[in-house]
Amino acid sequence: MGGAYNLKLLAALSALVLLLAASRSFLPGLLEAALRAPVLPRDLLPLLPWPVAQPLLRRLALRGAADLLPSFVGVAREPGDGGARAAEWKGACFYDNRAWMEFHNGTDGGLGGGTLHLETNKAHSWTCIDLYVFATPYRVTWDYYFVGREHTLDFKEWESEAEYEYVKRKGVSIFLMPSGTIGTLRALWDVFPLFTNTQWGENSNLAFLKKHMGATFEERPKPWVSELNVDDIHSGDFLVLSKIRGRWGGFETLEKWVTGAYAGHTAVCLRDSEGKLWVGESGHENEQGEDIIAILPWEEWWDFEVKKDDSNPQIALLPLHPDLRAKFNETAAWEYAKSMDGKPYGYHNMIFSWIDTISDNYPPPLDAHVVASVMTMWNKLQPEYAANMWKEALNKRLGTKGLDLPEIIVESEKRGMTFDKLLTVPEQDKWVYTDGQSASCVAYVLMMYKEAGLFDPIASSIEVTEFTIKDAYSLNFFENNMTRLPVWCNKDDSVKLPFCQIKGRYRMELPGYNTMQPYPHMNERCPSLPPNYNRPRNC
Structure with missing residues (x-):
């Protein structure tokens, strides 16, 4: 039934294309079609039954998640005397494209609307389709084209005078789905399982990180959970986790890809005045399902990670260097931890630790236009x-309050600052948001380090909210003499890591571990492009 239906649909679509091409307005498209390549099988995959299409999808050489990201190709503006030229670009299907805007007067004092004209020519096959997203700061819409001709997209009425003025000056941004229909479907096939709490999901996360970051995931000998002695764990010891399945596994995989970190979550150990061991963590899920900052007894935290965390976390303990441990001010650390206990997870500054530069933090085809x-x-x-x-954080960068995203973009440009430049303004640790000081999982640990004196004497010139997880474990704060690691540390593994992996089937990798000396304004201007994530000195 499904196969017969798809064949009928394909025949109907073919007949429709020929019928339209035979009409006078489509004659140029028909002449162009004669010069196109023959039908490409990959263009027809969306019409095939899933059991047939699935193995073919797997064989196509595509970029995976990147195929879900629209690529900025240009801006449609109103042509005029000395005005902007029509935007021109090469598409995934049509190799010759142009776009421009036409404005319409309003009635009864209205703002009117506009029409975006998009001309498509020189398709590479008879059956390909180009998918587009069109955006202003006030709206996002989309359309697709499979016939070579002039197309129109109507904006019946501008949402506000601000949108009208913006489009008059800046135009409508155009984004192409660079892999077309089949590439987008293939990317969905790659990305969807990352978030499933299944073995398929776990395997997909591992495959994604191997392909896009060069991770190895070598299997460790059993036992995969260490028989550790908590007496060997001290205040300030750093915990890094790598979750590889389920909702958090999928999120962390994408986070690792864009930041270059080989871990996706962090926590920190603390001992109280009676010697009891605790774990401070930003991102603990409470009974209401909210992600908060919490201080948990070690036993409770460890029991959850070993027995109840269905994301299958791989966990490593990074002991502080003895000199840093002696410097660590437990009293100040506890004061900070208690002041943050129960506050929301630091979503406000999460993405800004990643974006440091105008163009060198975005995996292609992602860029600031796509982010906007x-x-x-x-x-x-x-x-x-x-x-x-992001809204409150962007207001902080402008020194404004309460501006919505479109107003933020307009205000930024009034000040001569492009939106991509605004995104790179460093976060400041002293900023307080409406729900308090904001701390992501890694910012929470490093703020504690800062309060405990580990960044002295340059603490005033360090903004730890600019650090990614990779930046954190790259600090040279940790034990560098393997003979001083606890006797139970990696004792059953023939590969002796410079840190203690305490849980996980796969051997954890932390490239750049324990190598970076802190310096003023550290990590405020650092690129992070995959797959090598190279960074200049003192970025």
Whole structure:
């Protein structure tokens, strides 16, 4: 039934294309079609039954998650005397494309609307399709084209005078799904399982990180959970976790890819005045399902990670160097930990630890234009989420209060600062948001280190909210003499790591571990492009 239906659909689509091409307005498209390549099988995969399409999808050489990211190709503006030229670019299907804007006068004092004209030519096959996203700071929409001709996209009425003025000056941004229909489907096939709490999901996360980051995931000898002696764990010892399945596994995989970190979560150990061991963690899920900052008894934290955490975390303990341990001010650390206990996870500054440069932190085809369009979409769909993730943080960077995303973009440009430049303004540890000081998992640990004196004497010139997890474990704060590691540390593994892996089937890798001496304004201007994540000195 499904196969017959798809064949009928394919025949109907073919007939429709020929019928349209026979009409006068489509005659240029018909002439162009004669010069196209024959039908390409990959263009027809979406119409095939899934059991047939699935193995073919797997064989296509595509970039995976990157195929889900729209690529900025240009801006459609209104042509005029001395005005902007039509935007031109090469598409995934049509190799010759042009776009421009036309404005319409409003009635009864209205703002009017506009029409975006998009001309497509020189398709590489008869059956390919180009997918586009169109965005202003006030709206996001999309369309697709499979016939070579002039297409139109109508904006019936501008949402506000601010949108009208913005489009008049800046135009409508155009984004291409660079892999077309089949590439997008293939990317969905690659990315969807990352978030599933299944063995398929775990295998997909491992495969993604191997492919895009060069991770190895060598299997460790059993036991995969260490028989550790908690007496060997001290205040300030760093915990890094790598979750590889389920919701958090998928999120961490993408986070690792864009930041270059080989771990996705962190926590820190603390001993109280009676010697009891605790774990401080930003990102603990409470009974209401909220991610908060919490101080947990070691036994409770460890029992959860070993027996209940369905993300299958790989966990390593990074002991502080003896000199840093002697310097660690437990009293100040506890004061900070208690002041943050129960506060929300630090979503406000999470993405800004990653974005340091205008162009060298975005895996292609991601760029600041795409970030702005995604922010616009989320601003419409989930305004509270958008406020947590970036709106308040962007206001901090401008010194403003309460501006919504479109107003932020306009205000930034009024000041002569492009939006991509605004994103790179360093986060400041002293900023206080409406729900308090914001600390992601790694910022929480490093703020504790800062309060405990580990960054002295340059602490005032260090903004730890600019650090990624990779930046944190690269600090030369940790034990560098393997003979001083606890006797139970990696005792059953023939490969002697410079840290203690205490849980996990796969051997953890932390490239650059324990190598970076702190310096003023550290990690405020650092590139992080995969797959090598090279960074200049003192970036």
